[in-house]
Amino acid sequence: MFNSVKSKLTFLFTGSLLVILVIFIFTLYIFISGAIKNNELHELSQFYGEEEHEWAEELLELHHEDIDFEPDRGIFYYLFDESGRLVKGDETVKGLSLYIKSNNLQQQEDEYVKELEWESAHLLLARYDIQQGQQMIGSVIIGMDITSEKHLIQKIIWILIALAVLFSLLFAWMGYFFAGQAMRPIQQAYLTQKKFVSDASHELRTPLSVFYSSIEILDKEKENLSPFNQDVLDDVKKEAELMHQLLNDLLMLARSDQGHFELELKEVDLSMLLQNLLERFSRVLPVSLQLESEITASLHIKGDSERLQQLFYILLDNASHYTEAGVISCTAKKAGEKIIVVIKDTGSGISPDDLPHIFDRFYRADPSRNRNGSGIGLSIAKMIAEAHGAKITVKSELDKGTEFTITFP
Numbered sequence: 001m002f003n004s005v006k007s008k009l010t011f012l013f014t015g016s017l018l019v020i021l022v023i024f025i026f027t028l029y030i031f032i033s034g035a036i037k038n039n040e041l042h043e044l045s046q047f048y049g050e051e052e053h054e055w056a057e058e059l060l061e062l063h064h065e066d067i068d069f070e071p072d073r074g075i076f077y078y079l080f081d082e083s084g085r086l087v088k089g090d091e092t093v094k095g096l097s098l099y100i101k102s103n104n105l106q107q108q109e110d111e112y113v114k115e116l117e118w119e120s121a122h123l124l125l126a127r128y129d130i131q132q133g134q135q136m137i138g139s140v141i142i143g144m145d146i147t148s149e150k151h152l153i154q155k156i157i158w159i160l161i162a163l164a165v166l167f168s169l170l171f172a173w174m175g176y177f178f179a180g181q182a183m184r185p186i187q188q189a190y191l192t193q194k195k196f197v198s199d200a201s202h203e204l205r206t207p208l209s210v211f212y213s214s215i216e217i218l219d220k221e222k223e224n225l226s227p228f229n230q231d232v233l234d235d236v237k238k239e240a241e242l243m244h245q246l247l248n249d250l251l252m253l254a255r256s257d258q259g260h261f262e263l264e265l266k267e268v269d270l271s272m273l274l275q276n277l278l279e280r281f282s283r284v285l286p287v288s289l290q291l292e293s294e295i296t297a298s299l300h301i302k303g304d305s306e307r308l309q310q311l312f313y314i315l316l317d318n319a320s321h322y323t324e325a326g327v328i329s330c331t332a333k334k335a336g337e338k339i340i341v342v343i344k345d346t347g348s349g350i351s352p353d354d355l356p357h358i359f360d361r362f363y364r365a366d367p368s369r370n371r372n373g374s375g376i377g378l379s380i381a382k383m384i385a386e387a388h389g390a391k392i393t394v395k396s397e398l399d400k401g402t403e404f405t406i407t408f409p
Contacts, residue, residue, distance in 0.1 A: 073090055078140065108127065127141050277312055289320060293331070348399060350394075389409050
């Protein structure tokens with residue numbers, strides 16, 4: 001149990017830090033790539049501002065296509081006239097002008113900025129209009145090779161990812177270590193509590209047996225007692241029986257905690273077991289409660305007959321305590337390869353806040369209620385169900401009732 005909690009705490013701690021780290025890496029990537037791209041666009045814009053006047057003059061003259069190939073230039077450009085014909089250019093990537101003309105990139109009306117991957121090179125292109133007064137006389141596409149910047153960003157990202165993996169492992173180790181340190185006093189307190197429950201259950205068993213035997217002796221002489229003393233004796237006997245049941249429950253939990261809870265597994269006719277149990281249970285129900293059943297015949301499972309009866313009795317008894325008047329129903333049927341038993345009541349129900357805790361030991365959904373029991377019945381029911389490989393679930397609504405479902409494999 002504690003290893004599971006420690007693992008969950010480690011996962012929560014590591015996951016939270018990892019999410020923060022991923023957000024940080026993503027933000028850093030956006031910031032770095034944005035800053036680099038803004039600087040590149042500033043260079044292109046500055047180059048355009050410096051050359052715009054000269055390009056306008058060249059467009060006013062008649063020129064044939066003139067492309068210079070200069071691979072060492074930092075910035076290249078292609079100048080187009082009003083009809084989209086290439087007039088002049090300084091090219092750093094061989095053949096790029098043909099790609100631009102074939103895709104009519106110069107014919108687009110609006111100015112734009114776009115990234116282009118061309119023959120393993122990454123290029124940044126920007127289109128600007130060239131005007132003479134209020135008249136547009138042409139356009140220019142300016143670009144630069146940003147391959148080195150792209151590779152730099154990729155390297156930074158890979159380094160950040162490697163650091164994220166490294167720090168995730170470090171976070172996981174730290175989370176597991178600190179979770180263990182945080183769980184140590186809780187684990188010690190839990191082990192102390194388990195030992196106390198186990199020791200107290202065993203130590204109280206002998207004096208309780210003597211006490212119960214003394215009550216049995218007095219009960220035989222009951223006729224010689226006054227009516228008042230007879231009532232007192234009945235009350236003492238009743239409380240002794242409750243204490244005896246509580247000790248048996250505590251011993252069962254103690255054996256389960258120590259891994260000594262064993263079942264005597266054999267073939268069990270679950271249908272017959274439920275019918276007999278319901279028949280006995282109906283005899284002790286008050287007249288304000290009605291017991292209904294719908295049990296499919298010949299449902300067989302492998303289990304411990306005595307423990308199964310205890311499981312169903314706890315759920316039925318719980319239903320009767322929380323239902324002053326109404327119906328308690330029990331259904332059992334086969335669903336595929338599984339057998340499903342449902343015990344339902346029309347009682348007061350359980351609040352949504354209490355519902356997740358009802359299987360906790362000694363948990364009372366409403367301490368103000370006056371009812372018998374120790375608060376560990378449902379814990380024992382869950383323990384028995386899980387020991388049989390079954391799953392127990394609960395649904396409830398306030399003032400409408402509660403439904404327990406046990407699904408056997």
